[in-house]
Amino acid sequence: QQQVKQSPQSLIVQKGGISIINCAYENTAFDYFPWYQQFPGKGPALLIAIRPDVSEKKEGRFTISFNKSAKQFSLHIMDSQPGDSATYFCAASMKAGGSEKLVFGKGTKLTVNP
Amino acid sequence: DARVTQTPRHKVTEMGQEVTMRCQPILGHNTVFWYRQTMMQGLELLAYFRNRAPLDDSGMPKDRFSAEMPDATLATLKIQPSEPRDSAVYFCASGSPRSINSYEQYFGPGTRLTVT
Incomplete structure (x- = not known):
């Protein structure tokens, strides 16, 4: 119930194309849904996040779409660039037992070809 | 530019040895998280x-792992004894008391541990 399922595992997109990464969850106690970007040899970095009462959030070329009834959310990268090549993790945040936890998806390795 | 720092960046050790990883959270941050990253999990x-x-x-596997914060500027993760299955990248992340939500975590560069 605390899992976040992410797909695809890997994605290859041409420069200028749209990259789409999908995530699904089961536990309705999750209250925030962030996305993290990780470059090789680096730690994950927060990219964008959304609350479940919002259906879409856009920051530059990055957009989160959220479907509360389907318990699904996705990251869209418009006009994908080679510099966007990285591993992307969706996550879900919840309060549990007095603490707060982030549960991560398994990650999507994005390659943007020039 | 405030960053989470982790030492060592790389560690190769033999099975059975003790491993200590250190993390310095961003100054002023009051939450610290330890994560393990592997391809499988x-x-x-x-x-x-x-x-x-x-x-x-x-x-955390309680029998061999322990985590402490001796002071506000240092967090440690210790494995004793280490096993090959502990090979992974270990990340520390910190969060600000001004953050309402736990998702606002700032990750360090990680410690890549290899246990042979």
């Missing part, structure tokens, strides 16, 4: 501290 939360007190270590 992805990012797993091992332990979580707020104001130096452990809040959650349910993700």
Whole structure:
């Protein structure tokens, strides 16, 4: 119930194309849904996040779409660039037992070809 | 530019040896998280501290792993004895007391541990 399922595992997109990464969850106690970007040899970095009462959030070329009834959310990268090549993790945040936890998806390795 | 620092960046050790990883959270941050990243399991939360007190270590194998915060500027993760299955990248992350939500975590560069 605390899992976040992410797909695809890997994605290859041409420069200028749209990259789409999908995530699904089961536990309705999750209250925030962030996305993290990780470059090789680096730690994950927060990219964008959304609350479940919002259906879409856009920051530059990055957009989160959220479907509360389907318990699904996705990251869209418009006009994908080679510099966007990285591993992307969706996550879900919840309060549990007095603490707060982030549960991560398994990650999507994005390659943007020039 | 404020960053989480971790030492060592790389560690190769033999099975049975003790391993200590260190993390310096961003100055002023009061929450510290330890994660383990592997290809198979992805990012797993091992332990979580707020104001130096452990809040959650349910993700950590209790028999060989221990996590502490001796002071506000240092968090440690210790494995004793280490085993080959502990080989992974270990990340520390910190969060600000001004953050309402736990998702605002700032990750360090990680310690890549190889146990032979």
